[in-house]
Amino acid sequence: MRRNARHQRAKSRSIQTSVQVLLTVSGIVLLLAGLALAASGASVGGAFGAVSDEWDESAPTDDVGSADDDTAGSGDENDGSDADGSNDTDETDSGDQNDGTEDGGGGDDGSNDDGSNDDGSDSDSNETDNETGADEPHTLTVIAEDDAGDPIKDATVEVDGGFGSFEQQDVDKDGEAEFELEDGQYTVTANADGYNETSEQVEIDGENETITLTLESTDDGNDDTGDSSPYTLTTIVEDEDGNPIDNATVELQDGSFPFGSTEKQDVDDDGEAEFEVEDGQYTVTANAEGYEETTTDVEIDGKDETITLTLVEN
Incomplete structure (x- = not known):
């Protein structure tokens, strides 16, 4: 169990x-x-x-x-x-x-609805093209000429638009210069040797422009050195009978005496002596052996002059 x-x-x-x-x-x-x-x-x-x-x-x-x-x-x-x-x-x-x-x-x-369809895109594109076209530069043609309407071939043209906008060009053989500018106000200046500078205001507003600048020549007609064109003063020395005195000497003195220059020449066989002078007042003196000295004043004013000096025997 x-x-x-x-x-x-x-x-x-x-x-x-x-x-x-x-x-x-x-x-x-x-x-x-x-x-x-x-x-x-x-x-x-x-x-x-x-x-x-x-x-x-x-x-x-x-x-x-x-x-x-x-x-x-x-x-x-x-x-x-x-x-x-x-x-x-x-x-x-x-x-x-x-x-x-x-x-x-x-x-x-x-x-x-946001305008992503073709029609909206085309509209935006057209507006952009229009805005871009408004900013495109336009051509300003400047012609420089003299009082007679002839082109000044050595002129220089300056265009100033302010705010640091400045451009300069020499004209071509036709007296023209071209500038590519945007819309706005500009000061155009032309200058050339022998002419007074001239300026003009011009506005570029969506299209090309052409202006003509007329330059006046300077009054004295001098070049950059200030020298005027020389003229010829011819002096003839003769006796009381009108015969040339071939042994005479002529002295030329400008009017700025005593600081002026003096020049002397012997006459030729015809009793003549020639001097190249500028505009101004001069004193001419002639003398010869056996004759009394004689003096006369002469003014040169833009042309050649001829004077006769008569010497009287001693």
């Missing part, structure tokens, strides 16, 4: 141990299965959330968003009342997809 009792007890302990091992293994299996299901549920939920966010971003108006929220809300209510919530979720997601498609169509309409 005792052996049977021990055997029964041992058998019972063995069964209990086996059951405990099975329960433990089952618990571990269930735990692993639960973790796997939880991970799958998180992945699926994240995917659904990303899709829902994408649809919400593509929706152009608040009305569509509110419609999605209402649909989602009704889906949540169905989830609460139905035993199988997955079907309700699928329907809600399908509704969101439809809404997103419709919203995409609305987005296309919005892009057309």
Whole structure:
């Protein structure tokens, strides 16, 4: 009897141990299965959330968003009342997809309203072309001429637009110079050797312009050195009978005496001596052996002069 009792007890302990091992293994299996299901549920939920966010971003108006929220809300209510919530979720997601498609169509309409169609682009392009054309430079032609209307070939033309805008050119053989200028007010100045400088205001306003600047010659007609053209003073020395005195000497002194210059010449066989002089007052003296010295004044005024000096015998 005792052996049977021990055997029964041992058998019972063995069964209990086996059951405990099975329960433990089952618990571990269930735990692993639960973790796997939880991970799958998180992945699926994240995917659904990303899709829902994408649809919400593509929706152009608040009305569509509110419609999605209402649909989602009704889906949540169905989830609460139905035993199988997955079907309700699928329907809600399908509704969101439809809404997103419709919203995409609305987005296309919005892009057309924004002026992205061909007609709007052409209009913007035309306006840009017009604005660019307004800033294009125009040609200013400057003609430099003298009082007689002849071109001054050595003239220089300056164009000053203010604010540091300055340009200078020499004219061509026709007395012309061309400048490429934008719209605005400019001061044009022309100058040349032997002429008085002249200036004129000109406005460039959307078209080419041509102006003529007339330069007046300087009054004295001098060149840059201030020297005038020389003239010839011819002196003739003769006796009281009108015969030339071929051994006479003529002295010429300008009117700035005592600081003026003096020049002497012997006459030729005809009793003449020539001097190259400029405009001004001069004193001419002639003398010869056997004759009394004689003096006279002469003025040179833009032309040659000839004077006769008569010597009286001693």
